[in-house]
Amino acid sequence: MSGIQRGVFAIRIDRNYCKACGLCTAWCPQGVIVEDADLYPVTPGIANCINCKLCERHCPDFAIEVLPPEHPDHPSHASAG
Amino acid sequence: MPRFEVMHGNQAIAEGAIAAGCRFYAGYPITPSTEIAEILSDRLPEVDGVFVQMEDEIASMAAIIGASLGGTKSATATSGPGFSLMQENLGFAIGSEIPCVVINVQRVGPSTGLPTKAAQGDVMQARWGTHGDHPIIALSPGSVQDCFDLTVKAFEFSEKYRTPVIVLADAMVSALEERIAVPCAGELAVYERPRPTGSPQDYLPFAFTRGGVAPLAPFGEGYRYHVTGLLHDERGYPTEDSALASRWWDHMHSKIDDNLDDILLYEERHLEDAEVALIAYGGTAMAADRAVSLAREQGIRLGLLKLQTIWPFPEARVRALARACRRIIVPELNFGQLRAEIERVAAGATLVEGINKADGTQITPGEILEVVRRKTGPEA
Amino acid sequence: MNLQTSLIIRDYLRPAMLPTTWCPGCGLGIIMSSIAQAIHYQGLRKDDVAMISGIGCTGRMSGYMDFNSIHTTHGRAPAFATGLKMARPDMHVFVIMGDGDAMSIGGNHLLSAMRRNIDVTAIVVNNSIYGLTGGQTSPTTPRDSKTATARHRTFERAMELEVLARAAGAPFFARATVNHTASLTKLVERAMQISGFALIEVISNCHVLYGRMNDTPEAATMIAQMDVQTWRSTPALQKRAERAVRMTAAGAASVEPETVDGFEGMSSDQRKDRGVIIENKGSVGFSRRYHSLLEELRNDRRSGGE
Incomplete structure (x- = not known):
């Protein structure tokens, strides 16, 4: 992949697994992920996601996943099914 | 027809182990059991088996549990001080129901005691040596023939009831030479570990059966499961559920208590x-x-x-x-x-x-x- | 190259066991993810992999992963692994230990397994503390730390795994951290290529106990610090690695006391090297040797028996 793409990635956060440890927020280099009032991660800046996966790789609880556009669970496929 | 051979008790134990299908031995030298290790270091490779001299008796006990989970009949031999060290992992094998045979050639204790002299001071240690309530099987050979026969029985019981079996020998029988009958190939009914036949999804490696045990799948053959020293459910996953714990105890005791007719030899x-x-x-x-x-x-x-x-x-x-x-x-x-x-x-x-x-x-x-x-x- | 998290869960974990019992932000989950990815990229079948752990927070890892797994007794994992590997030589056996597990109660087993060169991939998670029991001094607690059993700070030296590996002759030693996750996965993969005892020390964080008592209560801060506490292995490091181990035994290389800086047997630079530190590609593990001996004996019997 050449060049950095933005605006096409989605982030899925599984609250059943997430322990609100803050690592994904700390590692996100683009300010995509922030903590909500309960300290759980939310992604208001998703348009800036560059798919670096630092959040996913640093998540100790398998709770966060960056979905590329081709991923079947990406929201762009939601109505297609 | 069996053949008759003159051998000493330690040799009869080693030969009994080979005859019973033991193909893995891990141990640490200690008087008066050392000949068992020496003989098996020679004999096992001849029958495609493995001998490993471990760093201590704790590790020896651990290694035979690992090998048993690999599907191999396994044993170790020791004497009092080493038997004390084995108690920790002996408890692991009891709790996780892993077949194995532990031979303790008793000498005078406590501690280093009289290393070359016979005693029978580990009777209660064989029963209660590891912490916690637990069932156990211990056999005591009263002759060189017994050394052979009861070692074979020990493997049978350990596989049949998925438990460590202790062969509580002593320096009297282990050093004694006698003429004994050794069954020829094919004459001995060797008990083989039953294997699960159902699908891996439905496999319960630690089923809380009353009076019996689930077949133990060897590692590496499609039945991936978890083994732990923690109290576990029927799949092997740790649990603190007291209802499950109580069913587990019922299973653990009944697998021995319901089979006394088979187990009690005299x-x-x-x-x-x-x-x-x-x-x-x-x-x-x-x-x-x-x-x-x-x-x-x-x-x-x-x-x-x-x-x-x-x-x-x-x-x-x-x-x-x-x-x-x-x-x-x-x-x-x-x-x-x-x-x-x-x-x-x-x-x-x-x-x-x-x-x-x-x-x-x-x-x-x-x-x-x-x-x-x-x-x-x-x-x- | 990254394996999607959902695939790791689906293919390599036991979802029934999740979420883990580990504290929020604990590096153990990161390590578990890296091991799963390494196994995935190496293309091993799950049936052919065994995961053997000891006791402690780290000991729980084997239960979460969908392999043939044993959660053994404290410190004994290398000995259980030895038995299993010898009975199942074709299986890839992983040993997962904590620092107290590996270097304190299991020190003898670790040293002997390395000396014997039993064919396993061993991962020692070093978080400098006993976590599960509540933050007591471990063999790797840095000198001058506060712990639950050293309120007035520790004054013992920290045990150095690298020196143990060298002394016992391990054919592979690498150091990784939970900060550098891609490198961690690569190092596990590289260790898996070795025949013999391949050891990886993974620096992890116990911010909840060690951190809270020593001014770094945040997971993110503690993990970020690993970037300055460690540095990347260089060719110069490789040369250093070939130097004799500093020991007091007769004939061992002598060391000027002033270079030691209070850490006998350790680098005087307190930054730890990251990356592959020992790699002997020609190593032949104990199991491989033993089973080729058995093969020879089988052939002898076959030819002699005719």
Whole structure:
């Protein structure tokens, strides 16, 4: 992949697994992920996601996943099914 | 036809292990069991088996559990100090129901004690050495033939009931040379570990069956499961659910208690009309056996119950014997470890007395006979 | 190259066991993810992999992963692994230990397994503390730290795994951290290529106990610090690695006391090297040797038996 793409990635956060440890927020280099009032991660800046996966790789609880556009669970496929 | 060979007890144990299908041995040298390791280091590779000399007895016990999970019949041998070190992982094997055989050639303890002298001081350690309540099987060979036969039995029981089985030998039988019958290939019915046949998804490696056990799948053959020393559910996952814990205990105890007919091994001699009965096991049973012959020559109605299975304890047989005879005498090279158990079972139905020492010498037939005569004579 | 988290869960974990019992932000989950990815990229079948762990927070890892797994007794994992590997030589056996597990109660087993060169991939998670029991001093607690059993700070030296590996002759030693996750996965993969005892020390964080008592209560801060506490292995490091181990035994290389800086047997630079530190590609593990001996004996019997 050449060049950095933005605006096409989605982030899925599984609250059943997430322990609100803050690592994904700390590692996100683009300010995509922030903590909500309960300290759980939310992604208001998703348009800036560059798919670096630092959040996913640093998540100790398998709770966060960056979905590329081709991923079947990406929201762009939601109505297609 | 079996072939007859002269061998010593340690060799008979090693050959018994090979005959029973043992193909993995891990151990650490210790007197008076070392010959078992030396012989198996030679013999196992000849039959495609593995011998590993480990760094200590803790590791030896761990290694045989690992090998057993790989699907291989496994054993280790040691003596008192090493048996003490093995208690930790022995408990692991009991709790996670991994078949294996642990041979303890007893010497005088505590601690380093009298390393080359025979004793029978580990009877209660074999029963309760590891922490926590637990069932256990311990067999005590009372001859070189027993060393062979009971080692074969130990593997059978360990596989059948998925439990460690302790062969509680002693330096009397282990160093003794006798002519024994060794079955030829094909003559011995070797118990093979049953394998699961269902689908891996439905496999419950630790099923809480009453009176039995689930087949144990060898690692690497499609049944991926978890083994832990924590109290676990039927899949092997740790749990703190007390209802499950109670079902687990029921399974653990019943798999032994419901199969006593199979597990309890003993030999009787002249008990049918005995006024006085000896109860003996291990090397001391040889002296007791001779004492019976001498007593009978002198017209004394002495009999012998020779225990081969000491744990679980043959309560019913001992209780019946206590009701049938006037006196029970228990010679052991300790200060009454099994006698206390016999007294508990006899519950006052007869007099129970011991002949006891642990000074490195053995109890002779003469000593036993002397006690018997004193107790049965006119002045008794 | 990254394996999607949902695929790791689906293919390599036991979802029934999740979420883990580990504290929020604990590096153990990161390590578990890296091991799963390494196994995935190496293309191993799950049936052919065993995961053997000891006791402690780290000990729980084997239960979460969908392999043939044993959660053994404290410190004994290398010995269980030895038995399993010898019975199942074709299986890839992983040993997962904590620092107290590996270097304190299991020190003898670790040293002996390395000396014997049993064919396993061993991962020692070093978080400098006993976590599960509540933050007591471990063999790797840095000198001058506060712990639950050293309120007035520790004054013992920290045990150095690298030196143990060298002394016992491990054919592979690498150091990784939970900060550098891609490198961690690569190092596990590289260790898996070795025949013999391949050891990886993974620096992890116990911010909840060690951190809270020593001024770094945040997971993110503690993990970020690993970037300055460690540095990347260089060719110069490789040369250093070939130097004799500093020991007091007769004939061992002597060391000027002033270069030691209070850490006998350790680098005077307190930054720890990251990356592959020992790699002996020619190593032949104990199991491989033993089983080729058995093969020879089988052939002898076959030819002699005719």
